[in-house]
Amino acid sequence: MEEKYDLMKLIQVKYQRLSKGQKLIADFILNHYDKAAFMTAAKLGNSVGISESTVVRFANELGYDGYPELQKSLQELIKNKLTTVQRIELSNDYMTDDYVLKAVLKADIENIKTTLDKIDNETFEEVVNRIISANRVYVLGLRSSTALAEYLGFYLNLIRDNVRVVTYGVSDIFEKLLRLDSDDLIIGIGFPRYSNKTLEALRYAKNNGATVVALTDSVISPLSENADFTLLAESNMASFVDSLVAPLSLINALVVAVGLKEKGKLSQTFEKLENMWEEYGIYVKRDPNIGK
Numbered sequence: 201m202e203e204k205y206d207l208m209k210l211i212q213v214k215y216q217r218l219s220k221g222q223k224l225i226a227d228f229i230l231n232h233y234d235k236a237a238f239m240t241a242a243k244l245g246n247s248v249g250i251s252e253s254t255v256v257r258f259a260n261e262l263g264y265d266g267y268p269e270l271q272k273s274l275q276e277l278i279k280n281k282l283t284t285v286q287r288i289e290l291s292n293d294y295m296t297d298d299y300v301l302k303a304v305l306k307a308d309i310e311n312i313k314t315t316l317d318k319i320d321n322e323t324f325e326e327v328v329n330r331i332i333s334a335n336r337v338y339v340l341g342l343r344s345s346t347a348l349a350e351y352l353g354f355y356l357n358l359i360r361d362n363v364r365v366v367t368y369g370v371s372d373i374f375e376k377l378l379r380l381d382s383d384d385l386i387i388g389i390g391f392p393r394y395s396n397k398t399l400e401a402l403r404y405a406k407n408n409g410a411t412v413v414a415l416t417d418s419v420i421s422p423l424s425e426n427a428d429f430t431l432l433a434e435s436n437m438a439s440f441v442d443s444l445v446a447p448l449s450l451i452n453a454l455v456v457a458v459g460l461k462e463k464g465k466l467s468q469t470f471e472k473l474e475n476m477w478e479e480y481g482i483y484v485k486r487d488p489n490i491g492k
Contacts, residue, residue, distance in 0.1 A: 207273050208233070210262060221250040222258040229274070237274035241267040275436060276418065311434040311446040318432050319450070327413050327429050328457045331356070334385035334411065338377065340366040341389035342398050344442045348389050348415075348451060355455040358469055359462050366401070373401050382409030389415045390423045391435040391442055402426045415447065 211226050218226055228248050229236045236244055241255040259270040331337055337356060341349025346367055353365030366376045366386075380386065386405045390398045399422050406412050406426040414427035417435045424430045431454075433447040459466050477483055 207262075214262060218258070218261060219254075221248075221254040222261060224248040224250055225255060225258045233274055237271060239271075276420070307436065308443055308445040311436060311443055312449055314434040314436075315432065315446040315450060318434070320432075323429050324431065324453070324457070327431060328454065328461065330385050330411055330413070330429070331387075331454075331458055332360075332461055335362065335383035336380070336385075337363045338366050338380060338384065338386040338405070338410075339363065339389070340373075340386060340398060340401055342368070342395040344444070345389040345391060345395070345398070348444060348447055349387075351448065352387065352389070352451045352455065356458065358473070359455070359459050359466055373397055374404060377401060377404060377408075380405055380408055380410050385411040385413065387413045387415060388423055388427070389447070390421070391417050391444070391447065394422050399423065399426075415450065 208230060211230060215223065215226055225244065225248055228244070239247065241259075242252045245252045245255045256267050259265075259267045262270060264270045264273070337360070339349045339353040339356070341347075341352075349365055349367065353363055356363040364376070366373060377386075384405075386402065388398055388402045388405075394416075402412050402414070402423060403426050412427045412429075414421065414423035414430045415433065416423040416430065417433060418424075419430060419432070421430075431450060433450045435443045435447060
């Protein structure tokens with residue numbers, strides 16, 4: 201089933217042909233799709249007083265192979281529609297004080313597993329090669345993705361001297377991209393809710409002939425529209441915070457892959473850095489007498 205299909209319209213079209221129990225599910229989803237997206241089939245069934253098997257048959261009636269596919273479509277539907285207030289309400293519904301630690305860690309583990317399943321190795325390798333061959337590499341991430349962009353830019357700068365992190369500051373975003381051209385590469389990082397400024401910057405880069413890489417959560421992410429290459433990382437979280445564990449893990453893989461292909465430069469760089477860190481006392485030295 202196409203990801204972009206209007207799920208709500210589909211439910212409405214199929215509604216009259218549904219059984220009594222299935223209509224209860226349809227009504228619940230139409231009125232509470234934000235909550236249904238994070239319910240198991242059993243929990244959804246309990247909420248409306250019908251069996252788990254009826255929920256599964258409902259998903260099949262809509263054309264899905266099973267409930268997990270329907271749930272995924274619901275989650276795609278709400279990614280850009282949930283406000284922060286709604287996300288806080290979701291946290292209250294599905295995360296109790298004594299369960300929050302396990303719930304968050306389990307969600308992050310699932311995000312990494314899903315990222316492993318959907319990442320394309322050939323695309324990953326091509327992006328690594330394009331980073332190495334580019335004249336200049338721009339890294340752009342705004343709002344919650346700023347931390348990811350800074351992290352990626354910090355480590356790429358240790359390997360190469362042509363990396364620029366694009367963030368808000370004295371200059372406007374577009375002024376920092378002024379000299380970007382067809383020999384350059386830009387990595388745009390963005391997850392729901394997507395930043396309009398990031399989309400505009402990637403569109404500008406594409407129009408100027410630069411190679412555009414999107415690091416985002418879905419092939420239907422708006423960042424993918426102007427991307428030559430898209431790297432996917434899962435970021436689902438039923439909370440008011442974004443889950444950036446899988447994106448960060450993917451960024452780590454990028455940095456390591458680039459470093460392995462630039463081993464000679466990397467060794468020289470870190471030899472100089474170690475001497476500098478030692479001379480200026482950048483890191484705390486452990487007292488050898490402690491613990492004796």
